[in-house]
Amino acid sequence: MPRENYIFTSESVSEGHPDKVCDRISDAVLDAFIGQEPEARVACETFATTDRVVIGGEVGLNDKTKLDDYLGRVEQIARDCIKDIGYEQDKFHWNTCEVTNLLHAQSAHIAQGVDAEGDKDEGAGDQGIMFGYAVEDTPELMPAPIHYSHQVLKRLAEARKSGAEPTLGPDAKSQISLRYENGKPVEVMSIVLSTQHKHDTQTSDDIRAIVEPYIREVLPDGWITDATEWWVNPTGVFVIGGPDGDAGLTGRKIIVDTYGGAAPHGGGAFSGKDPTKVDRSAAYAARYLAKNVVAAGMAKRCTIQLSYAIGISKPLSIYADTYGTGEVHEEKIENAIAQVMDLTPRGIRTHLGLNRPIYERTAAYGHFGRAAEDDGGFSWEKTDLADALRRAV
Incomplete structure (x- = not known):
């Protein structure tokens, strides 16, 4: 259990x-x-x-x-x-x-x-394993710690770019520790926020005074208590930031991009890869499937794993884990998934509409837990497969 x-x-x-x-x-x-x-x-x-x-x-x-x-x-x-x-x-x-x-x-x-030739199906762009995850922590069916860590930084970026907080800089990190009771998040135990700022005269207390109202605005009512620990710019001055302060590289934040460590990760990064590369497209498909399993009421929590080989179109395996929360046996979920969605690379791209310029917006604040957009962005967040999954089991 x-x-x-x-x-x-x-x-x-x-x-x-x-x-x-x-x-x-x-x-x-x-x-x-x-x-x-x-x-x-x-x-x-x-x-x-x-x-x-x-x-x-x-x-x-x-x-x-x-x-x-x-x-x-x-x-x-x-x-x-x-x-x-x-x-x-x-x-x-x-x-x-x-x-x-x-x-x-x-x-x-x-x-x-x-590349597909003649009657040959298009193959996967590489071998690998991909995971998708969904849980009832939030309306977006995301783990609450990573979801709210994203939301804090997104809100601060909005305040900075609007001119409301002109002394904040672009570089920042957040970290939230949540206490779970009976499987549900109920209390923030600690908040860590480090943000670049403009003036070396600004203290940690000054920065906390700026950011605290936005953090309280984002987090659910009652989660921050008198016992919540706050660590805002705990090392002090943070004026030099971004690539001048520390070198950057594509693909080094794969846990930030996905589920914050609450679920397995296959190891492949997303950014910069077109959707023939299953590191990206199959990870999106796995999230889509896991989210629809939970949205269908088949489980309160679900991980889906898909595996591929380079040049081979069909997934080598489909695995489901509902962590003891399932209303339907995992094997039935696996069989249903194979029935309701074509999980070849081209099938995924077609089903989710991935051959579109929708990727720059995914680069910050998570690839998952976002609202599906009218132009096809974040299509893997839809729950339009729930009915088909229910019928298939």
């Missing part, structure tokens, strides 16, 4: 965290290519440090005559991302940092395993 009474902690990082700057650039490059050619193949990695951004990886286009033109746009894409995030520091400024573009054509040896 799962534990009912415990404390669990998750962390998030803001859009200005060095790794998230890199995720943002990689996904913006992906959107630019896939927006022009929906079947574009992209594997874009970004590295950022003081006054420098380096972008590398592989790109595949059906119309190879356009490749050089698209590659020529990459530098401006990077600068636009940095500008929108808000970096205008002496040693990391959107207009003056050096941007090196090392993107090149995709390996033909990788493409041959993925």
Whole structure:
């Protein structure tokens, strides 16, 4: 039986965290290519440090005559991302940092395993295992610690960008420890918030006075108590931030991107990868399936695992775990999943509408627990498969 009474902690990082700057650039490059050619193949990695951004990886286009033109746009894409995030520091400024573009054509040896020929189904872009998770902690069916860690930073970014809090900087981290009672989150035990700020005269107390009202606004009523511990900028001054303070790299925040450690993770990062790569698309499908299992009332908590081999279209295995909360046996859930959704790479992309420029927005504040959008963004958050799953069991 799962534990009912415990404390669990998750962390998030803001859009200005060095790794998230890199995720943002990689996904913006992906959107630019896939927006022009929906079947574009992209594997874009970004590295950022003081006054420098380096972008590398592989790109595949059906119309190879356009490749050089698209590659020529990459530098401006990077600068636009940095500008929108808000970096205008002496040693990391959107207009003056050096941007090196090392993107090149995709390996033909990788493409041959993925491309469909004749009657051959399109294969997965790599081997791997992917996990999806859903739980009744929040209306979004997300683990509460990671969900509210994201929401705190998202709200502070809104206040900063609106001009309401002009002394806050782009780089920030949050961490929330929640006490669970009878399997439900009921109390915040501690809040950790470190945020970049403009002036070295600002103390930790000054920063707490700025951020506390926004944190209280985001967290559910009654969760913060007199016993809640607050740790705001506990090391003191935090003026130098972003890639000038610490180097960043695409794909280093995979637990922040997913479930905050509350569920397994297959290990593959998302950002910069087009949806033929099952690291991304199958992880989205697994979340979609887990969320629909819970939304269908088949379990209060659910993990779905999918596995793939490079060049092979069908998943090698489907695994469900409902942690003793299931109303339906896991084997029936696994069989139902195979019936209601085509889990080949192309089947996932078609079902969820993934061949669209919808990825830059995923780069910060989590890939899951967001509202499905009219243009197809976050389509994997829909619960439109619940009825089909119920019928299939």
